[in-house]
Amino acid sequence: MKKSIKISLKPGEKIYVNGAVIRVDRKTSLEFLNDVQFLLENHVMQPEQATTPLKQLYFIVQVMMMSPHDCEQAKALFQRSIPVLLHTIKVPEILAGLKHIDALVAQGDVYEALKQIRTLYRFEEPVVTETDETPALRAVAGE
Template identity: 50%
Template sequence: MKISLRAGERIYINGAVLRVDRKVSVELVNDVMFLLEGQIMQASDATTAMRQLYFIVQLMLMNPTDVRDASALYGQHHAALVAVCESREMLDGLVAIDELVGATRYFEALKRIRALFPVEQAILAGVATDIPFEAA
């Protein structure tokens, strides 16, 4: 996989933070967990239940050598969401997310969570949802 970065941009790879000083392309030749700076959610932006779930999974991806605490928090938060959620769309998404997290496929789980943001927003706004899942 080839990734292009702009000067000053950061990328998080297997828990390490890399910042480049000029425009550069990086080729990842093996299987790594990474996040681009633009995909990082700040704690202050985790203002809804699904955004909080995203933030927790993001922590698991960014610090793969120490996921114990984040994993426990994920389990509690995920279980609470499943317990209160009435939307079939959200429940199906939460099941898929749990499978991805269980398989340590955190990046794919983050994509699935992002795809549920509009569904969650519609639920919070009191609008019936019929939004298909799409990768964000």
């Protein structure tokens, strides 16, 4: 078991825990005493925000965490996306990060994979516009 994690939430804030959405009505502190996969509301990406290849990858991994009934479809999309990204991206830091992210997802550690993807954003130039969303991304988003 990892160390416990303590999180403070503001009134009205949401947290996503193991696929469940929880909203608090007052200032609250939560302490997770065991391994848990969670996302704070400010780390949740909306489909229209997935405007670059790494942000699209983040959204796919996020679906794996937040939507258990779409997990297998999202995982298949992730497994198709990684080789394409490894082949097309030339930035060494991103390439190394993608290999690590692939290993994390294979181990089932999607929370850590999301954290790692966020660290790579600074190396990526915006190359995809909002109107270029892929049909596969839209399908996973349920649109």
